[in-house]
Amino acid sequence: MMEKLALYLQYPFVRYALIVGVLIALCSSLLGVTLVLKRFSFIGDGLSHVAFGAIAVASVLKLSNNMLLVLPVTVICAVLLLRTGQNAEIKGDAVIAMISVGAMAFGYLIMNVFSTSSNLSGDVCSTLFGSTSILTLSQNEVILCLILSVAVIALFIIFYNKIFAVTFDENFAKASGTAADRINLLIAVITAVIIVLAMNLVGSLLISALIIFPSLTAMRLCRSFRAVTCVSALFSVGCAFFGMLISILAGTPVGSTIVALEAVVFLAVYLFGRIRMHS
Amino acid sequence: MALLTVKDLSVGFSSHVIVKGLNFSVNAGDYLCVVGENGSGKTTLMKTLLKLQEPISGQIIKGDSLKDNEIGYLPQQTVVQKDFPASVSEIVLSGCQGASRFRPFYNREEKKLARDNMERMGILSLSGRCYRELSGGQQQRVLLARALCATKKILLLDEPVSGLDPLVTSRMYSLISDLNKEGISIIMISHDITAAVKYASHILHIGDRVFFGTKDEYLESSAGKFFLLQQRKAVYPGDIHFAPGSKAEERGI
Numbered sequence: 001m002m003e004k005l006a007l008y009l010q011y012p013f014v015r016y017a018l019i020v021g022v023l024i025a026l027c028s029s030l031l032g033v034t035l036v037l038k039r040f041s042f043i044g045d046g047l048s049h050v051a052f053g054a055i056a057v058a059s060v061l062k063l064s065n066n067m068l069l070v071l072p073v074t075v076i077c078a079v080l081l082l083r084t085g086q087n088a089e090i091k092g093d094a095v096i097a098m099i100s101v102g103a104m105a106f107g108y109l110i111m112n113v114f115s116t117s118s119n120l121s122g123d124v125c126s127t128l129f130g131s132t133s134i135l136t137l138s139q140n141e142v143i144l145c146l147i148l149s150v151a152v153i154a155l156f157i158i159f160y161n162k163i164f165a166v167t168f169d170e171n172f173a174k175a176s177g178t179a180a181d182r183i184n185l186l187i188a189v190i191t192a193v194i195i196v197l198a199m200n201l202v203g204s205l206l207i208s209a210l211i212i213f214p215s216l217t218a219m220r221l222c223r224s225f226r227a228v229t230c231v232s233a234l235f236s237v238g239c240a241f242f243g244m245l246i247s248i249l250a251g252t253p254v255g256s257t258i259v260a261l262e263a264v265v266f267l268a269v270y271l272f273g274r275i276r277m278h279s
Numbered sequence: 280m281a282l283l284t285v286k287d288l289s290v291g292f293s294s295h296v297i298v299k300g301l302n303f304s305v306n307a308g309d310y311l312c313v314v315g316e317n318g319s320g321k322t323t324l325m326k327t328l329l330k331l332q333e334p335i336s337g338q339i340i341k342g343d344s345l346k347d348n349e350i351g352y353l354p355q356q357t358v359v360q361k362d363f364p365a366s367v368s369e370i371v372l373s374g375c376q377g378a379s380r381f382r383p384f385y386n387r388e389e390k391k392l393a394r395d396n397m398e399r400m401g402i403l404s405l406s407g408r409c410y411r412e413l414s415g416g417q418q419q420r421v422l423l424a425r426a427l428c429a430t431k432k433i434l435l436l437d438e439p440v441s442g443l444d445p446l447v448t449s450r451m452y453s454l455i456s457d458l459n460k461e462g463i464s465i466i467m468i469s470h471d472i473t474a475a476v477k478y479a480s481h482i483l484h485i486g487d488r489v490f491f492g493t494k495d496e497y498l499e500s501s502a503g504k505f506f507l508l509q510q511r512k513a514v515y516p517g518d519i520h521f522a523p524g525s526k527a528e529e530r531g532i
Contacts, residue, residue: 037359158383165373168363169354175329176429177348177377223409224366 001249008248016142017135018244021254023149024201025210025240028194029232030156032215033225034167034187043081043188045208046100047195050077052204053103055127056111067144071196077103078192082184129203129255137200148197152190159186164225201240202255210236213262220273239265281306281342282433282464283328288337290320290327296335297323303483303491307432310456310465312479314472314506319486321468322355325437328466348377351426351434351463355441356418361411367421368406371397374428389428396424400454416447423454427463434458436467440474452478472507 008014035041054073058066081096111124137145156163165173166183174180191211198207218232243258250257281304289299297320305311313321326332328339329352341347351374374396375389385393397403400420405413410421419439426434439455440448448471456478459465469475475482482497484490490502497503 033364037363039359161373161376161379161384164365164369165376168360168365168370168373169357171326171329171331171354172352172425172429173373173376174331175350175352175354175435176374176426177346177350219364222364223412224407225364225369226366228364 004249005245013135013137014248016137016139017254018241020137020142020145020149021201021240021244021258022237023146024194024197025214025236025258026233027149027152028198028207028210029214029236030153030229031187031190031194032211032213032232032236033219033228034163035191036212036215036219037167038187040187040191041208041212042096043078044191044195044211046081046096047074047078047192048199048204048207049100049107050074050103051196051199052127053107053110055199055204056107059123060110060114067141067196070199071193074192074196075189078188079185082188127199127203128205129253135254141200145197145200148193152193152197155186155190159183160229163187168225202258206255206259209259209262210240213259213266214239217262217266217269220269235262235265282309282345283466284338284340284342285328286338286340288324288327288339289335290323290332291335292323292332294335298485298489299335300489301337301483301485301491303481305433305464305466305481307464308459308462310459310478310480311467311483312475312481313466313468313483313485314470314475315485317470321485322437324485325435325466325468329435345432348380349430349432351428351430353419353422353426353434353436353439355437356422360418363410365410366406367402367408367410367413368393368397370410370421371402371406371424371428374425377429392428393424396427399427400424414447415442416444416451419443419451420454427458431463433464433466436465438468438470440469440471448474476503476507 009018035044051070051074054070055066058069061069063069077099081099108124112120162173162178162183163186165178166180166187170180170184173183194211195204195207198210202210214232214236215228217235218228222228222231239262240258243261244254246252246261247254247257284304285301288301289296290301291297297318301324303311313324315321323332327334329350330347372385372390372393375385375392379385379389394403394406397406400423402417402420402424405417405421410418413421423439426436434455436455440451443451452474455465455467459478465479467475467479476494476498479494481493482490482503484497484502484506488502488505490497490500492500498507
């Protein structure tokens with residue numbers, strides 16, 4: 001088994017995939033806690049569908065690097081969704097559902113009507129579940145991924161205290177002079193970037209899992225925000241790394257293997273917590 | 280000049296006015312209690328004072344060089360907070376956020392300020408504990424310590440004793456009263472009219488009849504007499520015969 005692994009690791013694209021995968025997993029776990037606690041998890045889900053639509057358009061337009069289209073579109077949608085979510089609570093949910101499902105429908109429609117690819121359902125499947133795209137990244141895409149991941153991590157560290165203040169109590173933060181709206185905007189933009197990045201790893205349907213599972217797992221174990229953030233980053237990186245190794249060795253799809261691993265870890269931690277509570 | 284002067288203020292949501300024609304001022308060292316029935320617009324008024332929402336008309340003038348980031352606020356607890364994984368010290372420290380502006384991390388003075396305020400509130404021993412595991416009274420003291428990190432001048436408290444048992448309630452009141460004696464102005468929303476007239480220096484009564492004045496003036500006014508009587512009737516229907524050890528007796532009514 002180790003020989004097989006060593007053989008695979010000789011290929012640069014496998015090494016790229018591992019590096020990019022681990023970085024993406026790290027990024028996506030950082031904001032998970034905030035998104036879960038602010039009840040924003042659904043925005044992540046909505047955005048991933050928007051990203052799917054944008055990818056469809058990009059592939060029809062035959063852009064050499066589809067991230068150049070997908071990233072701005074998703075960021076703009078993130079900002080719009082956040083606005084609606086803030087202003088009208090009841091309508092917010094419906095708007096998100098509408099935009100996300102609409103984007104998905106149009107995406108598939110465009111792909112179907114204008115597609116030049118001979119393997120349409122394969123394309124759709126890999127966009128939805130990210131089955132192979134992590135292994136087919138070009139060097140440019142790898143570099144872009146690296147830059148974006150580093151930017152996300154740096155922004156998160158710089159604004160960590162402000163993000164915490166706004167997550168815990170937005171009204172207090174606003175009342176005592178923090179520009180909460182700008183921090184919310186930052187959270188939305190970072191979320192959008194993470195989602196576009198993570199599409200490569202797990203595909204658009206499974207992104208929410210990558211964002212939410214690690215933080216939910218960590219929230220069961222830790223008692224401070226910093227510990228929750230660190231532990232969820234560790235979980236996410238670990239699951240992504242081992243998930244990718246398993247998928248290489250067993251030939252399973254990357255995205256679903258990682259998410260399945262995260263779900264198993266979550267379940268284990270949950271049961272462990274229940275047992276500890278009763279004993 | 281007063282810390283806060285309110286002129287002809289109307290508050291509400293978009294076009295729906297909840298209270299109008301409010302005129303009052305808060306001087307340094309005042310203890311203002313805002314009373315009134317549920318839905319009379321107490322919380323809306325407070326959110327307007329905090330600039331969390333726009334006033335419909337009228338003015339809020341800040342005096343004595345009171346800056347926007349020098350206001351301490353104790354909000355009502357939200358659902359999110361009840362299950363929030365954060366330690367006490369993290370939460371108290373977040374009160375320093377407004378003053379730190381563009382600096383990403385807290386400096387030594389801010390950490391000391393947080394520590395001092397935890398000590399002041401008697402929660403220093405809890406600093407590493409998780410917020411969601413604390414009792415209601417402890418949680419309120421954590422949030423009060425956080426508010427104190429944000430201000431040295433004025434505290435706005437929204438129902439600081441709701442959901443607390445009588446003993447903890449009276450401790451909370453005396454804690455707030457001590458802060459007021461140390462020179463911090465207090466604006467507090469309260470349902471508890473008896474506590475309001477016991478601790479406050481000024482009363483703002485909002486509802487069908489608006490009243491603003493000192494506590495003594497309030498007790499003499501028709502609005503005050505009527506409301507006090509109403510509340511006594513609501514809390515103690517029939518007549519007033521307290522059983523030993525009842526809530527009423529502990530509150531010293």
